[in-house]
Amino acid sequence: MKAIQITAFGGPDSMHLVDLAEPVPGPGQEVIEVTSIGINYADTHQTENSYLSPQKLPLVPGIEVVGIANGRRVLAPVDSGGYAQKARAHSAAMIEIPNGVSDEQALCMLVQGSTAWHILKTVGHLQKGESVVIHAAAGGVGTIAIQLAKLWGAKVIAVASSESKRALAKSLGADFVSPVTVARKVVTIPAITGLSGKLASSTNSVSHTLRLLVPATIDANVDVTINSNDGNFIPVGLSELDVKSQKVLDIPLTFAKIDQPFSVIVNSDQPIFASVLSSFTYGKSPEIAWATGADELKKWSVNLTGSRPTLNFVGDRINVQISATGTNGKKIVKKLSASNFVTWRAPVGLNRLEVTASRDGISGGVIFLPEVGGIGSSYIPMNNGANLETAAEPISDAGVISRG
Numbered sequence: 001m002k003a004i005q006i007t008a009f010g011g012p013d014s015m016h017l018v019d020l021a022e023p024v025p026g027p028g029q030e031v032i033e034v035t036s037i038g039i040n041y042a043d044t045h046q047t048e049n050s051y052l053s054p055q056k057l058p059l060v061p062g063i064e065v066v067g068i069a070n071g072r073r074v075l076a077p078v079d080s081g082g083y084a085q086k087a088r089a090h091s092a093a094m095i096e097i098p099n100g101v102s103d104e105q106a107l108c109m110l111v112q113g114s115t116a117w118h119i120l121k122t123v124g125h126l127q128k129g130e131s132v133v134i135h136a137a138a139g140g141v142g143t144i145a146i147q148l149a150k151l152w153g154a155k156v157i158a159v160a161s162s163e164s165k166r167a168l169a170k171s172l173g174a175d176f177v178s179p180v181t182v183a184r185k186v187v188t189i190p191a192i193t194g195l196s197g198k199l200a201s202s203t204n205s206v207s208h209t210l211r212l213l214v215p216a217t218i219d220a221n222v223d224v225t226i227n228s229n230d231g232n233f234i235p236v237g238l239s240e241l242d243v244k245s246q247k248v249l250d251i252p253l254t255f256a257k258i259d260q261p262f263s264v265i266v267n268s269d270q271p272i273f274a275s276v277l278s279s280f281t282y283g284k285s286p287e288i289a290w291a292t293g294a295d296e297l298k299k300w301s302v303n304l305t306g307s308r309p310t311l312n313f314v315g316d317r318i319n320v321q322i323s324a325t326g327t328n329g330k331k332i333v334k335k336l337s338a339s340n341f342v343t344w345r346a347p348v349g350l351n352r353l354e355v356t357a358s359r360d361g362i363s364g365g366v367i368f369l370p371e372v373g374g375i376g377s378s379y380i381p382m383n384n385g386a387n388l389e390t391a392a393e394p395i396s397d398a399g400v401i402s403r404g
Contacts, residue, residue: 003084007058009049015083020060023088030069030091036103037082038064040111040140060084064110066103073097075106112140116148128153131378137174138165146172178383183215183271187293189264191312191365191379192256192276205281208253210264213273214245220270226255227314227341228262243272261343261367263314264291278379294381297357297364302380304350310367311344311355318342319358324350355382 001022006014025031043061045051062082066075069089075097076089097106119141120126132149136142137158149156150173158174160166166177192208214220224238235255243249253276256262266274276291297320302309313320313336322334327349336342346353355364364382 001085003060003081004062005058005060005081006047009047009055009057011047014047015061020084022086023084025088028091029088030094032065032067032069032074032076032078032087032089032094034065034067034082034085034087036066036107037062038107038111040064042111062087064107065089066097066106069094075110077110108140108144113144116141116145120145120148120152126152126154129155131155131157133157133159134169134174135159137169137177143168143172146174176380178381183273184293185268185271187266187268187272187274188314188363189266189274189276189291189365190294190314190363190381191261191310191367192264192291193261193278193289193310193367193379204283207279208256209277209279210251210253210266211275211277212241212243212249212251212266213247214243214268214270215273216270217245218270219243219245220268220272222266222268222272224251225265225267226262227265228257229260229341229343232340243268245270261310261312263312263341263363263365265314289379291365291379292381294363294365295383296360297355297362297382299354299356300364300382301352301354302366303352304346307368308346308348308350309353311346311353311364312367313338313342313344313362313364314340315359315362316340317359318362320362320364321356321358323354323356325352327351 001020003018003020004015005018005020006016008014023031040063042051042063046055046059046061049055060081060083062078062084064075064077065082065087066073067087068074069076072094073096074094076094078087078089081087095110120132124132126132126149132154134142134145134149134156137146137160142158142160146156146158146169156174157176157178158166158169159178160169169177193206210224212222220243222241222243223234224241225232225234238251264274264276266272274293278289278291280287280289297313311322316339318336318338318340320336322336322344324332324334324346326332334344336344357364366380366382368378368380
């Protein structure tokens with residue numbers, strides 16, 4: 001039979017098409033006439049001998065196949081190398097493929113599909129109505145995880161690195177798609193929420209923690225500026241911070257007022273990641289929300305179904321236009337102008353918002369707070385290329401949280 005074999009570890013050049021003897025089944029095994037093979041990242045590790053377990057030469061890579069075994073069309077993990085015309089597998093591990101399911105569809109489910117399932121259900125115990133962040137959303141595991149999470153009634157926040165990948169995640173049902181965050185010397189977190197109005201009660205509370213990470217090997221010198229309706233300032237202790245490289249630094253923002261939103265601007269002499277963890281208590285119900293850095297705003301839109309977000313903007317000179325369409329079809333236009341910081345609460349009955357910046361140097365973020373008596377707080381950066389497709393009342397009591 002024909003097979004792909006390697007006799008020396010390395011890259012693709014080490015793989016050769018050869019003639020080999022057909023595999024002989026042992027007890028409880030069958031030989032599969034291979035019609036399709038799965039190609040996994042693990043195969044690369046096999047050929048480089050960087051897999052979880054040491055590999056032995058000569059080696060036929062490949063861990064999953066589709067083919068015919070004793071007249072049945074099956075999907076199976078193999079132990080004799082999948083890059084071959086015939087492979088050996090345990091009968092108990094074979095899965096018969098239903099009519100109407102292609103080889104390619106079946107192969108997606110053995111490694112990537114089972115990984116997505118177990119991450120969401122076995123590890124995360126994902127439930128209807130919860131929120132889940134899926135990184136690498138356009139990859140093998142990510143694309144299946146989006147579909148499974150939506151099937152189970154969850155809200156999906158998908159993170160991907162390019163416009164085409166974000167479009168794929170959106171087409172698979174993601175509620176919100178966002179670009180990958182990169183380390184920057186200036187990180188603007190435009191919207192960190194307090195508990196305004198009737199939510200600011202004796203039974204509700206919120207606290208905030210700034211989290212910093214310098215990914216490179218050089219320590220950073222950092223200044224942290226706070227903007228709010230009260231003005232902008234650098235709090236005592238947050239000027240010329242020495243942030244050690246490759247170590248997470250958590251800073252409690254104990255000065256933050258409970259009853260109003262604010263923004264954080266991190267200026268660093270080295271590229272840095274920054275985010276703010278907000279911890280809420282609604283009565284006896286604890287929750288969290290992560291606020292992350294936002295791009296310089298150009299144009300951003302959101303489709304709403306019953307929610308009333310608060311929009312926050314930060315910049316030296318803020319000029320933005322908000323165009324909205326109501327559920328009754330009526331269109332409204334709101335122009336905001338300010339210095340440093342401004343907020344705007346969407347009125348009841350809007351279907352869609354579109355935000356356009358009239359000048360450079362503006363960043364924006366969206367805060368969702370629950371109605372009185374409810375729970376659920378969340379934050380969305382107005383990142384270019386991000387698009388919020390649906391939002392009822394987004395929640396952040398996520399049973400599954402993924403941090404890259």
